[in-house]
Amino acid sequence: MEEVVLERMASSSHSCFLCSDTNPDKAVSGLTIRYGDRFVGPPQRAHGGIAVGSLLCPARAAEGAPSWARFVSGRLRRPIPLNKDLQVEITMGSDLDVQVADEDGLAITGSVALSNEDLAPGASVQGVPDALCRDVEELAELVRGPLEGPSLISQSTAYQDKSGRSSTNGCYGCSEQSHALRHKMYRTAGPEIVSQFLPDPEHFDDQGRLDTAIIAAVTDCPNLWVLLAQHADMGAALQSEEGKIWITGTHSVHYLRVPERCDEYRVVTRILSQEGRKGFTLAVLFDLNGTPLAVAEAVSILIDVPPEMM
Numbered sequence: 001m002e003e004v005v006l007e008r009m010a011s012s013s014h015s016c017f018l019c020s021d022t023n024p025d026k027a028v029s030g031l032t033i034r035y036g037d038r039f040v041g042p043p044q045r046a047h048g049g050i051a052v053g054s055l056l057c058p059a060r061a062a063e064g065a066p067s068w069a070r071f072v073s074g075r076l077r078r079p080i081p082l083n084k085d086l087q088v089e090i091t092m093g094s095d096l097d098v099q100v101a102d103e104d105g106l107a108i109t110g111s112v113a114l115s116n117e118d119l120a121p122g123a124s125v126q127g128v129p130d131a132l133c134r135d136v137e138e139l140a141e142l143v144r145g146p147l148e149g150p151s152l153i154s155q156s157t158a159y160q161d162k163s164g165r166s167s168t169n170g171c172y173g174c175s176e177q178s179h180a181l182r183h184k185m186y187r188t189a190g191p192e193i194v195s196q197f198l199p200d201p202e203h204f205d206d207q208g209r210l211d212t213a214i215i216a217a218v219t220d221c222p223n224l225w226v227l228l229a230q231h232a233d234m235g236a237a238l239q240s241e242e243g244k245i246w247i248t249g250t251h252s253v254h255y256l257r258v259p260e261r262c263d264e265y266r267v268v269t270r271i272l273s274q275e276g277r278k279g280f281t282l283a284v285l286f287d288l289n290g291t292p293l294a295v296a297e298a299v300s301i302l303i304d305v306p307p308e309m310m
């Protein structure tokens with residue numbers, strides 16, 4: 001089976017942000033994935049959104065023919081290591097099963113669905129899933145709202161400093177550091193949060209389409225931050241007194257439209273429900289007109305702070 005997949009990959013013209021030879025942070029080569037330091041999420045671990053988004057790359061290459069993403073879902077089975085080779089196994093079918101593992105066992109399990117044609121920028125991929133229509137309409141109302149007050153990251157840093165347990169956030173998806181996505185999150189008047197994402201030229205392919213893994217990455221962190229934003233202190237006490245943090249468990253992205261090259265996008269995020277240690281949230285990527293481009297459903301898990309984050 002692996003030989004068939006490799007043969008198809010060899011004849012594929014697929015190229016994306018994660019596998020392009022022009023990307024100095026290239027993470028995917030054939031059936032091998034290696035996340036460099038840039039793609040850090042929690043300390044010393046790979047970013048969950050990039051990890052799930054990276055399932056699309058070998059799947060699109062294995063499909064052979066040019067395609068675009070319809071859906072990707074990935075479950076992070078354990079902390080995803082940085083700077084370590086991980087092996088991909090793909091089971092072909094109408095949906096592709098993708099597993100990522102190293103000698104310590106499975107790291108990510110997921111599935112991918114692709115469009116069976118190459119789609120132009122602006123093309124529709126599919127409608128909003130029925131169960132989410134109302135939420136997406138409501139979240140679209142928040143796209144044009146002002147981005148006000150200190151960002152969630154600066155609020156969080158201030159409270160962490162006050163609690164005396166400041167842990168440096170270097171996250172690729174939300175840290176506001178120079179290696180990270182230019183992505184800033186803000187509170188709204190309600191429980192939702194809204195973020196501004198300013199893409200870099202490298203995030204677009206040669207047809208001017210926003211990269212599918214970047215879409216997965218930019219819709220990941222807000223799912224954790226919307227849970228933290230419920231707390232007036234941005235979860236500082238949750239971490240310092242109860243020793244708990246939220247991490248990404250499962251991240252599933254429905255690609256609705258092929259995003260055209262824009263200077264700016266917005267992500268609006270809300271909590272759908274919360275049961276014990278699980279938070280179910282919805283993050284929607286919009287253009288500035290309020291057109292939904294992708295919807296991401298996430299299950300986040302409240303875990304005990306691992307020692308490396310103390």
Ligand SMILES: [Zn+2]
Nearest residue numbers: 015016019057
């Ligand atoms: Zn690729």
Ligand SMILES: [Zn+2]
Nearest residue numbers: 171173174221
């Ligand atoms: Zn983050």
